[in-house]
Amino acid sequence: MIQLPRIPVPDPEVATSARERVDQLTKPLGSLGRMEDLAVRLCAMTGGVPKHAFERRAILIGAGDHGVTRDGVSAYPSEVTAQMVGGFCAGFAAISAFARAAGAQVFVADFGVDAELAPHPQLLDLKVARGTASLAHGPAMPREDVEKALGAGIEAFARVRERTGLNILALGDMGIGNTTSAAALIAILTSTPGGLIVGRGTGIDDASLSRKLAIVESAVARVRDLDPVAIASELGGYEIVGLAGAMLAAASTRTPVVIDGFIVTAAALLARAFDPNVAAYLIASHRSHEAGHTIALRSLGLEPLLDLDMRLGEATGAALALPIIGAAARMISEMKTFAEAGVSTADSTANVS
Numbered sequence: 001m002i003q004l005p006r007i008p009v010p011d012p013e014v015a016t017s018a019r020e021r022v023d024q025l026t027k028p029l030g031s032l033g034r035m036e037d038l039a040v041r042l043c044a045m046t047g048g049v050p051k052h053a054f055e056r057r058a059i060l061i062g063a064g065d066h067g068v069t070r071d072g073v074s075a076y077p078s079e080v081t082a083q084m085v086g087g088f089c090a091g092f093a094a095i096s097a098f099a100r101a102a103g104a105q106v107f108v109a110d111f112g113v114d115a116e117l118a119p120h121p122q123l124l125d126l127k128v129a130r131g132t133a134s135l136a137h138g139p140a141m142p143r144e145d146v147e148k149a150l151g152a153g154i155e156a157f158a159r160v161r162e163r164t165g166l167n168i169l170a171l172g173d174m175g176i177g178n179t180t181s182a183a184a185l186i187a188i189l190t191s192t193p194g195g196l197i198v199g200r201g202t203g204i205d206d207a208s209l210s211r212k213l214a215i216v217e218s219a220v221a222r223v224r225d226l227d228p229v230a231i232a233s234e235l236g237g238y239e240i241v242g243l244a245g246a247m248l249a250a251a252s253t254r255t256p257v258v259i260d261g262f263i264v265t266a267a268a269l270l271a272r273a274f275d276p277n278v279a280a281y282l283i284a285s286h287r288s289h290e291a292g293h294t295i296a297l298r299s300l301g302l303e304p305l306l307d308l309d310m311r312l313g314e315a316t317g318a319a320l321a322l323p324i325i326g327a328a329a330r331m332i333s334e335m336k337t338f339a340e341a342g343v344s345t346a347d348s349t350a351n352v353s
Contacts, residue, residue, distance in 0.1 A: 001147065001229070002147040002150055002151050004150070004154075004248055004274060004275060005154065005248055005249050005251075005252035006252055007248065007251045007252050007275050007277040007278055007281070008252070008254065008277070009277055009280070010044040010045060010047075010280050011044070011047065012044075014043055014044050014047060014048060015040055015041075015043065015044040017043075018039065018040040018043035018044065018049065018332065019040050021049070021332060021337065022036045022039055022040060022331075022332060024337040024338060024339070025331070025332075025335045025336070025337055025338075026335060026336055026337065026338055026341050026343050027335075032331065034303070034305075035324075035327070035328050035331060036331075038283070038305070038324075038325065038328040039328040039329065039331055039332040040332075041283070042054075042256060042325070042328060042329055042332075043332065044280070045254055045255075045256050045280065045281050046254055046256070047254060049332055049333050050329040050332070050333055051333065052167060052329070053326040053327075053329045053330045053333075054167050054168040054256070054322070054325055054326050054329055055103065055167075055326065056164060056165050056166045056167045056168070057102060057103055057104035057105070057166065057168055057170065057322050058104060058105050058107065058160050058161075058164045058166040058168070058169055058170070059095065059099050059104045059105065059106045059107065059169075059170045059171075059172060059315045059318065059319060060107050060108075060109060060156060060157070060160055060169060060170070060171055060172070060243075060246060060315075061088060061095065061106065061107070061108045061109070061171075061172040061173060061174055061314060061315055062109050062111050062153070062156075062171070062172070062173050062174070062175075062239035062240070062242045062243040062246070062267075063081060063084075063085050063108055063109065063110050063111060063112075063113050063173070063174040063175060063239050064081070064110075064111045064112030064113060064131065064132070064175045064178070064237060064238035064239030064240075064242070065078050065081050065112060065113055065114035065115075065130070065131030065132070065175060065176065065177070065238075066078070066131060066132050066134075066135075066140075066175055066176065066177030066178055066180065066181055066236065066237065067131055067132050067133045067134035067135070067140070067177075068132075068134045068135050068136050068140075068177050068180050068181070068215060069176050069177035070134060071134055071136045071211065071215060072208055072211055073177055073179075073180045073201070073204065073208060073211060073212040073215060074176050074177045074179075074180075074201060074202050074204065074208075075201075075202040075203050075204050075208075076176050076202050077176065078114060078131070078176045078177065079115070080176050081113055081114070081115075081174055081175055081176050082113050082114070082115035082117060084174050084314075085108050085110065085113060085117060085123070085174060086117075086118075088106060088108050088122070088174070088314070089108060089120040089122050089123055091106075093314060094312055094314055094316050095172060095314040095315050095316050095319060098315075098316050098319035098320060099315075099319050101319070102319045102320070102322040102323055103322075104170065104319060104322055105122075105164055106122060106315075107122050107123075107124060107156075107159075107160050107163075108122060108123050108124065108174070109124040109126050109152070109153070109156040109239075109242060109246075110123060110124065110125055110126060110127045111126055111127065111128055111149055111152055111153070111156075111238040111239045111241070111242035112127060112128055112129055112130065112131055112132065112149070112175075112237075112238025112239060112242075113127065113130070113131070114130040114131035115130070124156050124159055124160075126152035126153075126155060126156055126242070128141075128145050128148045128149050128152055128238050128242075129141065129145060129238065131238070132181075132236040132237065132238060133236075135180070135181060135184065135215070135219045135234065135235055135236050136215040136218065136219065139233050139234050139236075140181065140233065140234060140235055140236020140237065141232070141233055141236050141238065141241075142233065143229055143230070143233045145233075145238070146229045146232045146233050146241055147229070149232075149238050149241035149242045149245065150241055150242070150244065150245035150248075150274075151245065152242050152245065153241065153242035153243060153244060153245020153246040153247075153248070153249065154245045154246065154248065154249040156242065156245075156246050157169065157245075157246045157249035157250050158249065161253070161255075166255065167255065168255065168256050168257075168258065168322065168325065169246070169250045169255055169256070169257050169258065170257075170258040170260070170285070170315050170318035170319060170321070170322060171243050171246060171247065171257060171258065171259055171260060171264050171267070171315060171318060172260045172264060172313060172314045172315020172316070172318055172319075173239055173240070173243065173260065173263040173264055173267075173313050173314070173315075174239070174313065174314060175237065175239045175240075175263070176202070178237055178239065178240065178263050179199065179201035179202075179262060179263065179290065180198075180201070180212055180215060180216060181235055181236045181237040181240060181266070182237065182240060182262055182263045182265075182266035182267075183197045183198045183199070183212075183216050183262075183266075183292060184216045184219045184220050184235040185231065185232075185235050185237070185240065185266040185269060185270060186262075186265070186266050186269060186292050186295065186296045187216060187220050187292075188220050188223055188226075188231060188235070189231070189266075189269040189270065189272075189273060189299070190269065190295055190296060190299040192292070192295055194213055194216040194217045194220060195213060195217075196291070196292060196295060197216070197291060197292030197295065198212055198213045198216050198291060198292070199262075199289075199290040199291030199292060200290075200291075201290070219234060219235055220235075222234055223235070228270060228273035228274050231270070231273070232244075232270060237263075237266075237267075239263075240263060240266055240267045240270065241267070241270065243263075243264055243267035243271075244267045244268070244270040244271035244274065245271075247259075247267065247268060247271040247278055247281075247282070248271050248274060248275060248278055250281065251275075251277065251278045251280075251281035251282075254281070255281070256281055256283055256325070257278075257281050257282050257283065258283045258285050258318040258321055258322065258325065259282055259283065259284055259285060259302075259318065260285055260286075260313060260314075260315045260316070260317050260318040261285075261286065261288035261290065261293060261310070261311065261312075261313055261317055262288045262290040262292065262293045262296070262311070262313075263313055264313075264315075264318070265284070265288075265293060265296040265297060265300070266296065268282055268296075268300055269296060269299065269300065272300065279300050279301060279302075282300065282302060283302070283305070283321065283325065284297050284300070284302035284303065284304040284305065285304060285305055285306060285317040285318040285320065285321035286304050286305065286306035286307060286308060286310060286317030286318075286320065286321065287304040287306070287307040288310065288311050288317070289309050289310060289311040290311050304317075305321045305324055305325075306320060306321060306324075308320070
C-alpha cells in the first residue's frame with residue numbers, strides 16, 4: 001500500500017481560543033452567524049489566527065473518463081471530457097471566469113482522460129490510464145491503479161503548491177459519466193440506498209435515470225470488502241481517487257481544502273475512509289442540486305456556505321466560496337475586541353443610572 005501522508009489533528013485549544021476571540025469582537029454575540037464558525041475552523045486548521053486572507057488561491061480540477069458512459073448514463077459523449085479540459089486551459093469555461101473573479105489560479109490534473117492531451121502550462125500530466133472500465137460489468141480499475149491514482153493526487157498537490165505557494169486549495173472535477181461512480185461511492189460510504197443518491201447528472205431522461213440507478217445498485221452490491229482500496233477499485237473514477245489523494249496531501253500540510261459539489265464530495269468521503277482526520281480540513285463550498293449531495297455532506301459533518309442551485313462541477317462552487325473564506329479570515333484577524341478598541345460592552349453599561 002502506498003505510504004499516505006500523515007494528517008495532524010487540529011489542536012482543540014486553538015479552536016477554543018479562537019471562539020473566545022470571536023465572541024469578544026466588536027459586534028453583538030453571534031451576530032455574524034456561520035461566518036464566526038468558519039473563522040474558528042480556519043484557526044483550528046492552520047494552528048492560530050491567520051495572518052493573511054488566504055489570497056494565494058489555487059484551484060485544481062481532476063479529470064478522468066469513465067467506461068460506464070458507454071452504458072447510457074450520460075447525456076454527453078465521453079470525448080467532451082478532453083474538450084472541456086482544453087476549455088479550462090484556454091480560459092473560456094465557467095470555472096475560468098469564476099476563478100478570475102476569485103483571484104485564483106486554475107490547474108487541471110489529467111488522472112485518466114481517454115485522450116492524449118496537448119501540453120499546456122496549467123495541465124498536469126499525471127495520467128494513470130485512459131479511462132476506467134465500466135463499473136456496470138466489473139471493477140472499474142485494478143487495485144494497483146487505485147494506489148497509482150492516490151499517488152498522482154499527492155503529486156498534483158505538490159506541483160501546484162510549488163508553483164503557487166498556495167495557502168488554500170479548491171478542488172473540482174471533469175469527467176463525463178462520473179456522477180455514476182460518485183453516486184455508487186456515496187451510497188456505500190454513507191450506507192444509503194442508491195435511490196436516495198442517484199440523480200440526473202448532465203440532465204438524462206427517465207429511461208437513462210432508471211438504467212443509471214440499476215447500474216449503481218448492482219455495482220454497490222458487488223462490494224463486500226469495505227477496504228477503501230477495494231471500494232475505489234470496484235466503483236472507480238481516476239479523477240475521484242486522484243482528488244482524494246490531493247485532499248490527503250493538502251491536509252497533511254494544514255492547508256484548508258474547499259470542496260466543490262457531488263463528485264468532489266464523493267472523493268472527500270473516500271479520503272476520509274483512508275484517514276478520518278482529513279475531514280477537519282475540508283470546507284464545503286455549496287450544496288449541489290444533484291440528489292444525494294446533502295446526504296454526503298451530512299456524513300462528513302459539513303454545512304455548505306452557499307446554496308445556488310448549481311450542478312456544473314469544475315470547482316465553480318468552490319471558486320465562489322473563496323472570497324467568503326477570505327472575509328472570515330479578515331474578520332477574526334482585523335476586527336478588534338471590545339477591550340482592544342476601548343468600546344463599552346453591554347455588560348459594562350448595564351448598571352449605568
